[in-house]
Amino acid sequence: MKGIRQLARHLDISIGTVSRALNGKPDVNEETRKRVLAAAEELGYVANQSGRSLRQGTTNVIGLMIESTKETVENSDNFFLGVTGGLQSVLARHKLDLIMLPCPNDEDPHEYLKRMVARRVVDALIISATQRVDKRIDLLVKAKIPFVALGRSSSGGSYTWIDLDFEGVAASAVDRLVSKGHRRIAIAAPSNDINLGYIFVDAYQRSLERHGIAYDPSLVIRVKSSEQGGYQAGHEMLRLDGKPTAIILIYELMAIGFYRRLTEAGVVPGRDVAVIGFREEPRGKFLQPSLTCFRMSLRDLGVELAETLLATMPAYSEHYPKGVHNTIWPLELVPGESDAFTLAN
Amino acid sequence: MKGIRQLARHLDISIGTVSRALNGKPDVNEETRKRVLAAAEELGYVANQSGRSLRQGTTNVIGLMIESTKETVENSDNFFLGVTGGLQSVLARHKLDLIMLPCPNDEDPHEYLKRMVARRVVDALIISATQRVDKRIDLLVKAKIPFVALGRSSSGGSYTWIDLDFEGVAASAVDRLVSKGHRRIAIAAPSNDINLGYIFVDAYQRSLERHGIAYDPSLVIRVKSSEQGGYQAGHEMLRLDGKPTAIILIYELMAIGFYRRLTEAGVVPGRDVAVIGFREEPRGKFLQPSLTCFRMSLRDLGVELAETLLATMPAYSEHYPKGVHNTIWPLELVPGESDAFTLAN
DNA sequence: ACGCTTTCCGGAAACGTTTTAGTGTGGCAG
DNA sequence: CTGCCACACTAAAACGTTTCCGGAAAGCGT
Structure with a gap:
């Protein structure tokens, strides 16, 4: 569990082969692969994320940026947690993990996002609570970070967003x-x-x-x-x-x-x-x-978000229609008694 | 912005010196440090997190694990968002970032946590929704990951927790x-x-x-x-x-x-x-x-959580009383009319 | 026997950073 | 002049992983 090297030594096999076996790459005997997988399971080996990220320049993590302003806290209630369910169900299929990035309420969202982007802690982002003109969008476009905005802005530019109808x-x-x-x-x-x-x-x-x-x-x-x-x-x-x-x-x-x-x-x-x-x-x-x-179904919205996001990521564009998507998410009327009042006319 | 190497070359200085300058280490001329800081700002250089994490074995990220089961989604409402505010206000002082780790509802929380721990994506953790006997606690203790449980379990063992009164x-x-x-x-x-x-x-x-x-x-x-x-x-x-x-x-x-x-x-x-x-x-x-x-004040609870967590982290124990803390968090009565019914006796 | 392909594996480079050990300079005391 | 120290810096190793490249062995057709 010290690392792949230990695992390789324990198996008396080169670390390259172990890596390939674990990652489902070709060029490895099925018999060997089984041995490696078994040993990894037994010793509880899991690849160190930093090492992997450094090498392949990718983190396999998707970020969902949320703002914890007082208003958001009071309003959003179950919104984000509801959406994450659907998000994760799709992302998990691609071995992507989701983390939520709560912007501190004393920090400018734009600065916060800039920091997160520069640190390269996520491969792609979902931003929410889109402003009328939102500097974060320019930032992400310029940095070429795949992202989808939950809520459209009114500033120009072409980018992927999903918004309610x-x-x-x-x-x-x-x-x-x-x-x-x-x-x-x-x-x-x-x-x-x-x-x-x-x-x-x-x-x-x-x-x-x-x-x-x-x-x-x-x-x-x-x-x-x-x-x-x-x-x-x-x-x-x-x-x-x-x-x-x-x-x-x-x-x-x-x-x-x-x-x-x-x-x-x-x-x-x-x-x-x-x-x-x-x-x-x-x-x-x-x-x-x-x-x-x-x-509306929050879970379904999460699924749509995930699929749209994957479409913006070059590495996954084979499975999802590539390009800029602008989606309007429908809602369904739930009749109640509050509008029963009818005017004769 | 390609990396510290570019920055060093641009300044005509070795990368070691640049690194030391940026991180406030000694053995660097104040004049040089200023030049480095200015250039970093100008070129928008920010250290790559993966490289840094790999080298120093630390991520400077704190994880808050939450469960997005249907029940949590319906109930927790603003609870976590409220707590993050206080958490971040403390963590920011130590240049620590907070991320939320939402456990997919089709995955066993224990397995999910194991994965996150093994990948070494956070330095320390806060777990919530503690179960009566909670395997996650053994896992974290065994893995020697600093953590604090929001909610005590009933299983034995000594660990840090905060719970409501x-x-x-x-x-x-x-x-x-x-x-x-x-x-x-x-x-x-x-x-x-x-x-x-x-x-x-x-x-x-x-x-x-x-x-x-x-x-x-x-x-x-x-x-x-x-x-x-x-x-x-x-x-x-x-x-x-x-x-x-x-x-x-x-x-x-x-x-x-x-x-x-x-x-x-x-x-x-x-x-x-x-x-x-x-x-x-x-x-x-x-x-x-x-x-x-x-x-109760969610924000204050967040502050307490952060300080307690830092106390469990060896690297920060100088500022916070080290050791295992068990805290009972008080609440205040808010009288309403729902218990106005009084029995004569 | 020979050449060719296929299959499988080992060695080593590379990712970006921090940190350790070492180097050269100048000042100062003896 | 010599030895010593403090200062500021450079060079290189190390972190754990993936991936490229080359090569050995085996199979196969000629």
């Missing part, structure tokens, strides 16, 4: 509300620079206009994507002139605070105002009335 | 309920092998007996630590002979389902039965009535 979700939500007679539909969007908020609101605007409803900027409420933000959204909505009869909440978590503020004001969600949330959360079930929202 | 929490909860006149107090504990459940129930039993209340095993309800589990717990509690007047829920998340089942039966939490939860969750606020529970 905000357009589809916004259209579906607006269509549903309009079909119930609503014309003044508000939307609560996150106030930070995550690109999601902008794309979502754009799609919301287009959907409205498709129904011949003029876009009213005062109906776009920008708040923190948190429970408090939802409360705030409820507060602001109640103060609006020409009160909206429906609202779309981009983060499901907002619904908690939103309901609370409405209840305080004696307004009943689902009866006096129609509410649609966005991403389903397992623990959203408690909400009364149940929230109409959109569901 | 279940004894204190159980005693505090029982005392509080007893002082409100309750004598039949149920407890909902997780049905898996996580050691937490056992320790908690033991402490619950001792607390009861301290008040002269006989321990009744039928009041211990073992369910999944999830929302469904809470529903199940509510169901079982309603069926018990000699209905309990109070209950302790080990996972806050259980409260969602528990409330739901009670509501279905027309039983009002806080009025007809006293409920105390365990660990506060940011998104528990929605519960009506608000749940009496226990709070």
Whole structure:
């Protein structure tokens, strides 16, 4: 277990042969290979990663960069853990390991990523929480590190990303509300620079206009994507002139605070105002009335992410269609009672 | 940026000197050091981690192993992300990076850990979700990898761990309920092998007996630590002979389902039965009535974890008290309305 | 017997870094 | 002048692995 040399000596065989045997290379007798494998198992030998990485210039590790800002901590809940399941199921087939790289919240994500890239600790990366213009993308493109962004940025350049189908979700939500007679539909969007908020609101605007409803900027409420933000959204909505009869909440978590503020004001969600949330959360079930929202499989998203990532890695491009992929990930409507409120018209 | 050799050539200096200059070693002229540092910055040179690790047998990386089983995904929510903040703030001072190692849910955690250890990809480890008897601990002890377990096991052997103060929490909860006149107090504990459940129930039993209340095993309800589990717990509690007047829920998340089942039966939490939860969750606020529970700072726990871990690492023992540490982490009671129900007696 | 191919294996170089041992210079005390 | 030391540096070894290259042995057709 000191290294391959010990193993080779123990077998009275050259280390080159041992290495080839272990790595499934040709040019080694099947009989010998069996002996080597057995001995490795018995002595508990596993190749030292540093030595291997140094030699072949590859680490066989994929990094998933996540940010542990207070907001992410409060919101993302099971999101990343859910995605890793699907990721790993694909990566394992190629003997790739996944590690999560949590960016310290007192460090600039861009600097952090630069450090990780320079140290060559991963072969490829998945970045998340993509900003509207995200310097990390230029960095990775320039460094020629294969990567896929979970969430598209708005900066130019061609790179691989996967993003949720905000357009589809916004259209579906607006269509549903309009079909119930609503014309003044508000939307609560996150106030930070995550690109999601902008794309979502754009799609919301287009959907409205498709129904011949003029876009009213005062109906776009920008708040923190948190429970408090939802409360705030409820507060602001109640103060609006020409009160909206429906609202779309981009983060499901907002619904908690939103309901609370409405209840305080004696307004009943689902009866006096129609509410649609966005991403389903397992623990959203408690909400009364149940929230109409959109569901996706985190595991499947992980699988898609892994396959898309492998496609960007030259070493694996034989199995996966090479090139730049831009994928829109669909979600499915989960009807609830929160948008039961219907306007006669 | 091809490597230290390029940098050395560019400076017309030997690579040994460059290395010493960059690493703050003595035997290098201050003038030279400045030149080297400037050139490294300018050319964007960062040492290749594999080369360095290979040479010095150390990776400067700390691993936090987490399990992404379905249960963990549903429950752990922001727990790990919250802890990483504190962890990193300490580790960064020693130029140590933190990575999270998510164990694939189709792989045995013990095997996974063995692989990671053998590959020598981290210098030290934090393991979590400690089992009642946990093979991982023997493995790490035997391999002489510095580690700290988040959660103690019940197997023998001396190793460093940090665990939550279940004894204190159980005693505090029982005392509080007893002082409100309750004598039949149920407890909902997780049905898996996580050691937490056992320790908690033991402490619950001792607390009861301290008040002269006989321990009744039928009041211990073992369910999944999830929302469904809470529903199940509510169901079982309603069926018990000699209905309990109070209950302790080990996972806050259980409260969602528990409330739901009670509501279905027309039983009002806080009025007809006293409920105390365990660990506060940011998104528990929605519960009506608000749940009496226990709070701790995840960030502070992370700091403690990091310092304890460093104490187990020989290379850092100068700054931290060396040796085996066993720490009990306190929590603070957060009074709510869920245990307002008081028995006259 | 000869040449050719195939099969299997050993030797050695290479990856990028840190660290040890050694070298040359100059200053200073004797 | 000689010996000694401190200083700043160079050269080279070492870490553990993979992979390239060459060569021995065996099989096979002529």
